[in-house]
Amino acid sequence: MMGSEADRAQADKADKADKAVQGVRDEILSGGLAPGITVTVSGLAERFGTEDALMHEAVAALAEEGLIEAEGHEHRIANLGRHQAVQLLDVMGVVLVALFERAAPRLSADEIDRMATLVDELRTALQLEDMLASHRANGELVGIILQAGDHQELRDVNTHVLGRSLARLHLFQHAVAYPIWTDGWDETVQYLQRGQPEAAVERLRRTFWILAEELAPESS
Template sequence: MTTDAPIARQQLGDEAAAYVRDQIISGQLAPGVRVRPEAIAGDLGISPTPAREALKALQVEGFLELEPRRGFTVANVTGDDIRDIFLVQATVAGELAARATARMTPMQCSRLEDIHVSLVAAAEHEDLSAVEELNHRFHREINLAAGAPKLGWVIQILSRYTPRRFYTTKGCTCSTDWPATTVEDHTAILAAIRSRNSECARIVTLEHVHRAGEQLARHIDARLNGVDCSVME
């Protein structure tokens, strides 16, 4: 049958959307710049069809605009836009952490502890790729333990506004202190979960996500003001 083709095309479209989304938020694609599906397809080695579908999806999400005779252009995303998105994300993440604290089984808690131990080791060895992956696994474990799939879906949608590897990109000011901050914040979240303090877990998780959003928002504000966020050698 032909059911595999649409699924594969959708997966390619999702990958293309993530690729362009990251470039927009990180500043590699500036507001007003034209984005051609053929160019994206060439960058990723895919056909123009899933690339075009990806750009249409990004238009719906507000990352791109469709202008007559110009095609897709990058929309203006400001620091305040990011703050608004992370305000919602922090609230939802805090609720998920509170629910997970009340529901988490000893096995789930043990997995979370193992992830945290690995994250601490990765931060000590300055393995930024591992820090990124383990950070994702840490929060995913909490979100799954919460038993609230609809809220988990909301978090997944909102996380699209955070470019992959933003907080752990070498050569950028965002990478200088974020791994240590992540370890500190996760330690507090884990302590709240261990003690079954749902309200504490909510607060420290909310603050953690808010801190992440503010760092991204400031990066975007600086970029829009022409400030170079690279680490000076």
């Protein structure tokens, strides 16, 4: 009985910690906590109605994800510049395209249809500048690719890498890039619908090239 109560208490604490992390993450991605602003653990705990100790853990987790920057006792919402955005795109381009190359021929008709729906949702979210909805649509698109790749080790590693990269990229809001991203996904899915997985892979690869060129610091 004692062990059961201890287990329940530990599970409850873990659940509250997860909710604190998700709550702050969503607020950052939605713009409610703007890039560059200074935050405190106690201030966030009050804002989200949780304990300082749990929020301390949440802030540490989000700092590890790159969404919060810590300098001494001060914390600041990360502010991504062009150079950092291009570096993230380079990493994502290599990782995601490599995974997609494996996944594309394996995707079912239902998965491709779901991807098409998600691209529509992504386009609408970006038009409305709803970055949280955009992040969720992007995350599900990547999730479908990871699942179809059918490689447990790659999936475990890259869920972590791609999830963090996507979240950090959402801190860099550059409206000119939105149609490049959505058009790239739209045409990628169209190739899949026509039974051309190799062309789909090449189109996704080209999307990252175009985005990196558009966002390169020297192009500003």
